[in-house]
Amino acid sequence: MMVDEVMNEVTSVAPPRRVLLVSAGASHSVALLSGNVVCSWGRGEDGQLGHGDSGDRLLPTRLSALDGKDIVSLKCGADHTIACSDSGREVYSWGWGDFGRLGHGDYSDLLIPHPIRSFQSLRIKQIACGDSHCLAVTMENEVLSWGRNQNGQLGLGTTEDAPLPQKIQTFQGVPIKMVAAGAEHSAAITEDGDSYGWGWGRYGNLGLGDRNDRLIPVKVTVDGEKMAMVACGWRHTISVSSSGRIYTHGWGKYGQLGHGDFEDYLVPHKIQALSAHFISQVAGGWRHSMALTSSGLLFGWGWNKCGQIGVGDNCDRSSPMQVNFPHEEKIVQISCGWRHNIAVTECENVYSWGRGANGQLGHGETVDRNVPVIIEALSVNGSCGQHIESSKAHPVSGKSSVSLSEIFAVVPDEAAKGQASNPDRGDKLDASVPESDVN
Template identity: 65%
Template sequence: MDAAISAAHEAPPAVVLVSAGASHSVALLAGNVLCTWGRGEDGQLGHGDAEDRLVPTVITGFEAPGITSVICGADHTTAYSEDEHQVYSWGWGDFGRLGHGNSTDVFTPQPVKALQGIKIKQLACGDSHCLAVTMAGEVLSWGRNQNGQLGLGTTEDSLLPQTIQAFEGISVKMIAAGAEHTAAVTEDGEIYGWGWGRYGNLGLGDRNDRLVPEKVSSVEMVLVACGWRHTITVSSSGSLYTYGWSKYGQLGHGDFEDHLVPHKVEALKDSSTSQISGGWRHTMALTSDGKLYGWGWNKFGQVGAGDNADHCSPAQVNFPEEQKVAQVACGWRHTLAFTEKKNVFAWGRGTSGQLGHGEIVDRNTPVIIDALSPDGPGSKKLESSAAIPFAAKIWVSPSERYALVPDEKVAKSGDVSARGNGADASVPENDVKRMRVSS
């Protein structure tokens, strides 16, 4: 197949949505075109190999019709075909996060057979677990469960999707997944939290874990998103609330204090929030008038405010010609957005090419992704996967390629160590999650 599907002088297909993982990014384009870029060593890009991609690259051979949703986990990716009523997943398979009944890595999109034929309303991916909300309002979960983030009443991992029985008789509207916790909003506007709760990120007024969903006492909510260890919600009136960990200012309350219950972000009280996204330790909010705000950990410029200082209050992100933003997505250390003019921008950490600019440098302000944007200079083409058999190199055992890196140490309750600007010694400064085994 030709290495490029669009000539430089032709406008790229319009962007439908974007999503970001730990160090990779995806975009769904009009015409059922799926692009990925960034880190690829776990197969999360879906190109049949473990290579990084520095520019958006079309997944060739993936011909599932009617793709309506593509969501990144930390090192894996999921997609949903509305025409087929089929979920697909690929990438790092440890703990069963791909839902295929095993823990092996997958290098090209593969159907989650256990979900075949189920009409899905929404997918959510955390660090190592995934969830799906059906059109009937039921919730299924799978993957890692060491803190009860699957909501099944146990701490056993699940290699296959299982229904969360606690929601029987309750219609769920939306779900969100953090590193080890999960949140949900029901059709009635009630919010639930479960899983790891050490920083109050469940919103239940304490720091305890929950193995099943528990209702949060709060105002009526319509949106929910999770950062790594914090939670963001939006009320029916458009007010923004956050709770959980705030060592880097990711709650946006003007300080670095944790909150154990939902707390209104006063800095945006005069704005109506229409969309939210949580990163590893930063937060983004889009208002109804198309303005984008960011705050939290900013070591790599992921807040987009033009500096590398942490922000404990919302800072507006500026775009060329004051373009209004249509969608935003937080990765771990980078951020993506596309505007109403269908231009795609990226900023933050770029060490694996996850910004899509063809280089591996960090950016602290939005920079246009040429290959995906009609206003790009036109010097880049939209690349395609190499012409390899689609079924080639699908299963590779993680144990054959990697050694596990020890988990991050968790600060004890009451720890008052230095705050802000990446001062937490337990936060790795690079993007390495797993190390290759020496041959």
């Protein structure tokens, strides 16, 4: 073979794709790769993977329905997913449609991505997905919400669900920097550093000093500090000040607040154990929390039954524990699902750990991991050469013929005792029973 031919072969090899964004839901995961490639994997029972069916995927699988859509943002709800295009004017949603969480004006499940028509004339800056509701911030500083609203988590002054995006009037004229959504509560940070909470407040997760619900956003006092970012766990809230200090409040039964105890906190309380670190990113899971420092160190705490803290065992932690990675790789991005996590490193590798029962870890298996394990298909150092599975969407509308929400209908305040024995319904019961304590 001539030298020129060899050089042509070498230069024709496509460079490895970089993972730009990751997001984790209740039992599924998504990633945005360079070259405008979107992948999803894990539980697909409600169509949340977007592949046109309800099957699980154990490996990252290309979501071909979004090819060529210039996606720049991805967010997982518990059992649904939302993607935004480059212009911010195209917002797609798919998955479980109960309570109107997909924003299409109905309660249908969608097995492939569909554009939300209400956003076609708007430019979207940020979207947050909770269990059954969503929030969006526009470039024009309007905040919209939709989905389930039984505790006022939409901030509209009512407890009626909203299957179409609605403006939160409290924020008219208030420049919002970011929003966050939990199971039944919401939070926001303004450009001026003010913090707001609303929705279900029974565990103090609104940070307002009591256990009352709020139907509209109410300002939170955070130790006199200006806040820079916020994240919600299922029933707790994590915020970071402009000085890099981290505060938590809400449900603390499993140590998810990081204060060295298992108590609820009704107002934001600084995590003293992380005072020496500047926190650059935070994420909340079902009963655990993660914090990333500006130096690339990752800390986790809270419920650890599935190994989601990532420290090599399954013991709960009430104080932050450092999560170690091979070769001391620095972390640049973290996302918490309900019981699993995904992290991206500075070296462009992707790791996951925690619950793996539905393949949400992306390792091609259905086992839990209590330390970070590389996702071969998405990592520069992966041994399989970044081979990403392909999956064509079903060539129909993407709507299920029978509403999955009818199949799994659960009375929200009914005790779940004995019902979670069905492994196929465990996650949905967790989402639908606010008063329960399902393990």
